[in-house]
Amino acid sequence: MRYPIFVGLLTTFTLAAIQWRLSNHQPLQRAILKWFLLAWLGGGTVYTGLHMVPLVLNRDAILSQSLGWGVLVTIYLVIALGITRFRLFNLDRWVVTGWFWFLGGGAIIAFDAVLISMLDLNNHLSLAIALAVAGWLYFPARQYLWSYFSRSNKHNDYREMLPNLLKTLLNIDRQDLQQEWSQLMHRLFSPLNIEPIELSPEQVQLHSEGVSLAIPGFHDISGLQLSYADHGNRLFNNDDRRLANAVYKLFCHIQEFRDAFTNGVQEERKRLARDLHDDVGARLLTLVYSASDERQGELARETLGELRAVIHDLESKRYSLVPILSELRMETAERCESRGVVLQWLQADKIGEDPLEARQHANLKRILREAVTNALRHSNASNLKIDVKVEEMQLILQVSNDNVHFDTNNPHKPGRGMRNISSRAEELGGSAEWRMGSESLLGGYTVQIVIPLQGKITTDE
Structure with missing residues (x-):
């Protein structure tokens, strides 16, 4: 009777090891297996170690036959408890705690048995030594191991992640929110699969006994379903649900703040x-009609035109790139014609209807005007070439003339116009570069401006 029990227990261990390997990346099956191991192997090992092993060694059984059968009954009670009370998505967490308590208690009993059998100590002395070892060595070691495994299960330090999360969500473009939200969920839970869901739940929910986690959508962001946490090594649990719900609410509040801020900016x-239209515009219009000479009238009209452009930029949200370039081409052609300069405007055919924000629109016009002004006012150029193209979502402008107006002793000393061009390009996330002489397209000087069409734009408005 004894030896078949030993063989059966060893067979169970062997089959459990095989099933452990087969359930890799199957968290639901792995959770069931863990709970089964805790119940069956735990109860069976206690019965065998405290009742059967002493009899094989011709010693008195530590656990009586009646109590031993009671231990075996607990196997079925633990399995029933796991299925009916805690459900499967909680077993993955409880099984670790159960094994810690079981192995810890078994270690104390085994140490006490070693003291009695090998050192020939009486029961009272061995118990005292075992208690001392448990208090001074076992409990601190168990606490350290528990803390270590608890940290290893938390792949992210959420206290360090929170500032980066807020910074990212407050600065990201609205069209990138869906992608950033998915990446955030991936960093938090490392699921094997993330899919958008059409019928979004009203709150974060666990599905399929913890195999998947459903997260609601908000505004124009679709809901997400995350499957197989930690690369398929565990199930989602209630802690994951609470964490996802907290991050979801934080994300919603941030978007509400962004919307309120944007609406406030637009109202302002x-x-x-x-x-500007009612006060400054009215006064400039009066100045246009009451100018004493033609020069003052022309200056007032130009100023009024600039004011209207500023007002238009303030009221508009989006512009199309192609009409803007057409407007700038006509304006530049008129300026070159009045100066007797030949304009060559080259524009790529692949330029699409890329949208520009008001700040991009205003700075682009001022950059090109300043570059053309430098070529017309500060040089004796007879030819002006402007090359416009879009490459890799970047607008590239090259303004070249055939006359060098820089100081040859200090050719790269920037003036106010050059500094303005550089600062406006940098404000749009781009850059400005000057070349002269043989490096220039027409042998004079060339300024190249690169502006990202979907780059980050400063919002200090």
Whole structure:
């Protein structure tokens, strides 16, 4: 009777090891196996170690036959408890705690048995030594191991992640929110699969006994379903649900703040545009009609035109790139014609209807105007070439003339116009570069401006 029990127990261990390997990346099956091992092997090992092993060694059984059968009954009670009370997605967490308590208690009993059998100590002395070892060595070691495994299960330090999360969500473009939200969920839970869901739940939910986690959508962001946490090594649990719900609410509050901030900026833009139109615009219009000579009238009209452009920029949100370039081409052609300069405007055919924000629109016009002004006012150029193209979502402008106006002793000393061009390009996330002489397209000087069409734009408006 004894030896078949030993063989059966060893067979169970062997089959459990095989099933452990087969359930790799199957967290639901792995959780069931863990709980089964805790129940069956735990109860069976206690019965065998405390009742059967002493009898084989011709010693008195530590556990009586009646108590031993009671231990075996607990196997079925633990399995029933796992299925009916805690459900499978909680077993993955409880099984670790159960094994810690079981192995810890078994270690104390085994140490006490070693003291009695090998050192020939009486029961009271061996118990005292075992308690001392448990208090001074076992419990600190168990606490250290528990803390270590608890940290290893938390792949992210959420306290360090929170500032980066807020910084990212407050600065990201709205069209990138869906991608950033998915990446955030991937960093938090490392699921094997993330899929958008059409019918978004009203709150974060666990599905299929913890195999998947459903997260609601908000605004124009679709809901997500995450499957197989930690690369398929575990199930989602209630802690994951609470964490996802907290991050989801934080994400929603951040978007509400962004929307309120954007609406406030737009309202302030409209108010400022009205004030400029009603006050400054009216006075400039009066100055146009009351100018004493033609020069003052022309200057007033130019200023009024610039004011109207500023007001238009304040009121508008998006511009199309192609009409803007057409407007700038006509304006530049008129300026070159008045100066007797030949304009060659080269524009690639592949330029699409890329949208520009108001700040991009305003700075682009001012950059090109300043570059053309430098070529017309500060040189004796007879030819002006402007090359416009879009490469890898970047607008590239090259303005070249055939006359060098820089100081040859200090050719790269920047003036106010050059500094303005550089600062406006940098404000749009781009750059400005000057070349002269043989490096220039026409042998004079060339300024190249690169502006990302979907780059980050400063918002200090």
